[in-house]
Structures are given as C-alpha cells and as structure tokens.
Amino acid sequence: PNQNRHQEARMAPSKELDTVLEMIRVRSAEVRKTTDDDRLSYERIMSVLPMDDDIETERVGVNGVPAEGIWAPESQENRVILYLHGGGYLFGSARTHRVMLAHMARAAKARVLALDYRLAPEIPFPAPVEDSVSAYRWLQAQGISPHKITVGGDSAGGGLVVAVLVALRSVGEPMPAAGVCISAWTDMESTGTSMATNAEADPSVSKERLLKIAKVYLGGKDPRAPLASPIHAD
DSSP states (O other), X not given: OHHHHHHHHHHSOXXXXXXXXXXXXXXXXXXXXXXXXXXXXXXXXXXXXXXXTTOEEEEEEETTEEEEEEEOTTOEEEEXXXXXXXXXXXXXXXTTTHHHHHHXXXXXXXXXXXXOOOOTTTSOTTHHHHHHHHHHHHHHHXXXXXXXXXXXXXXXXXXXXXXXXXXXXXXXXXXXXXXXXXXXXXXXXXXXXXXXXXXXXXXXXXXXXXXXXXXHHHTTSOTTOTTTOGGGOO
16 A cells, blocks of 8 residues: 555656646647747747756857757866757757756756757758758867767657767768667657557647648658658668
C-alpha cells in the first residue's frame, strides 16, 4: 500500500504542469487561419515563462542565419550546445525556447547557440538542414572543437539533430561529441504505432496535424528522403 501511495505521489502532476498542459490544449484547439497566427500563438504562450536575472543573451549572425547565444555564469566558453528548436519547421524560435535553454546552459555548464533556422512555408526542406549543418561548421570556424559541441533539439528540432548527424557522416566530416534528441520527429509519414496508442494522452499533436505540417515543410519533396525523415537513413 505504501508503495502504491509513493507511485501515485510521483505521478501526480503539479499545478504548474496542469497550467502548461491547459495552455497547450487551448492552443491546439484554436482555429488559426495562417502560419503567422500559429507563430504568434506559440510566442504568446512561451513569453509568460520567467528567466533568471543572471542569464545573458546575445544576438549573432551565423553564416547569414540569425541565432542567439545564451549563457549562465557557470557556462564554459569552449563548451557549446548547438540547439535546434521545435515547432514543426513552421514556427518556434530561439526566443520561444530561451528559458529552457537558460536552464540547460546552467546545468551543462555550456554556452548555448540557439539557431533561428529558416522556416516553411516561406523556405521549405531542406533549408533547415542546410542552416543547421552550416551552424555546426561555423562553430568550428570560431575555434570550437567538434568534441566540445553537442547538437540538441526537440520535436522537429530533434529530427534536425539526426538529419545533421546523417549529413555530416555522409561527407565524412568530424562528428560532434553528442546528439541529444527530445521527442524527435523523424518520420514525415507518422507511421509509428504510438501515433494511435498515445493519441488520447498527447495534448498537442495528432497524426492528422503532423501530416498537414509535413506536407507544408516538404514542399512536394519525398517524405522518405533521409534528411527529411531520418528514420529511413542507413
């Protein structure tokens, strides 16, 4: 009985988590007529999160692509996380992920470079992959050794992480120290069985919505291309 109570306590959501989940559900239920509406909705949700006062940020240009450097007092200059944000390749930015990345910078004792890669539908696949690979090369040009670089990302950004690793491997370039994927989107056709088994549990993602987003991102290209759906890479 005591064990069951402990398990229930660990699984019980916090009030903060309940608030975030409700915001996600409301956002997912909103009728957004344009991609700009989607972007503004996402920015609005993420802008309410507070950031610690000792975090520093700086806008930088990375081979023509805007990015944001984020670091804490504990961050070491020669340790870098190249972070690729989520958002279905249609929305999201360094700004929407800033608070999470500030915590990451502190915990990892590293500087974070959050890339504002080009987004669909204005500029579809493979632009985000190209921008991300270019940013990895740019970091090396700044004197950061590959074994001091971690490439990380969530959702679409997690898929980009795998695509970057596949792209680097295909041309024989030095690989980063690690690739970290958070709930990575690696299949543009959403063929996994979890799309059905987790349908009721996921407050924000449905197979129907993912397929619509994938169509916009691909811009008519093959959904099984390894850099679009790394699940098909060798």
